[in-house]
């Protein structure tokens with residue numbers, strides 16, 4: 001056991017109201033928007049297949065050339081009210097927007113840099129308009145902030161000299177100033193999503209990240225920060241040197257999900273952030289260069305995350321002119337249609353602590369005691385298998401939508417049941433609501449209290 005002084009800040013899982021709301025939200029929209037949206041992965045006529053927000057590096061563009069994109073950021077189509085309406089219709093309860101990505105361009109008028117929205121043709125405080133539009137429709141707002149800043153002269157990948165040390169101290173002060181500025185100018189913000197914290201320079205700044213978390217939470221009580229913000233004084237990230245999670249939830253699942261039967265993740269809060277194409281966070285003009293996930297693939301990821309106590313943050317990359325691309329509008333519409341009918345199995349739900357079966361995922365709402373089965377795979381057998389602890393019995397199975405005509409329950413052993421639908425005609429994932437009671441108490445299924 002190592003002694004860790006600058007590790008976890010408070011006891012997890014947090015049970016305060018702000019964190020409970022974060023957990024109940026389950027489904028969020030990520031927005032990556034910056035200068036990278038203008039070239040959209042294409043430079044001097046050449047298409048670069050790498051993540052478009054890395055075009056500066058992949059096309060080996062000089063910083064001064066890249067930074068002059070600021071003069072083209074006039075965003076004539078920017079319409080935050082429409083963005084918020086699209087998000088609302090999709091069924092997200094929170095949004096996380098890049099206030100500053102690795103390129104260093106700030107979407108808000110920062111007093112600590114000229115490389116911001118004020119020095120674009122748009123001039124206005126785009127972030128204020130965004131926060132107001134999403135807040136008006138009841139969507140919680142979080143800010144993504146990249147510590148890594150390619151534009152700032154004091155960024156260092158490592159600290160190898162006194163000059164590095166002095167420079168990185170200035171960078172840390174700049175970072176602290178910008179973050180205090182963000183939580184002060186936009187007090188509605190619910191959480192901070194830190195990124196760009198993998199370099200040695202930050203791994204050597206564990207105490208600073210600990211004190212920064214404390215400072216920001218004192219300024220904004222209830223503020224939620226991701227584990228990616230933190231290193232401890234030994235350079236351990238996300239989890240401290242004794243394996244204790246730092247921040248308020250684990251944010252290591254980037255474009256990947258845990259194994260569906262992984263029970264370890266059930267013990268903590270976590271969030272998976274996901275791109276619609278294979279690997280594009282910022283806008284890329286050419287989506288034909290990789291697989292583009294269908295709404296059904298994305299719905300399955302959302303349900304899986306909920307079934308394992310995680311949140312699902314689905315990314316949108318608005319265009320350089322401020323418009324939302326047609327493919328993303330279509331994804332939002334189709335997911336929204338499914339959520340309109342089935343969101344009872346997502347909002348306020350978490351793991352059911354039942355043995356996973358092949359037909360799909362269980363989720364559970366401890367407020368109403370109901371267990372939800374979301375079916376993605378129809379068994380050749382034509383029956384859905386359920387396995388319960390001996391102490392419980394399956395009392396009722398009902399449908400949210402008539403995607404099968406009716407259901408019959410057949411107990412086939414002390415623990416196993418078949419749910420037998422007739423006329424399976426489902427073209428979409430559908431939800432069966434189970435009422436499971438404890439034989440002894442007659443009370444609805446309670447999560448294993450162990």
Ligand SMILES: C[C@@H]1N[C@@H](c2nc3ccccc3[nH]2)[C@H](O)[C@@H]1O
Pocket residue numbers: 032051053195254273281
């Ligand atoms: C949430 C995601 N994290 C950023 C990122 N930067 C990386 C550098 C190296 C390897 C993976 C990365 N992901 C991506 O640009 C996006 O913002």
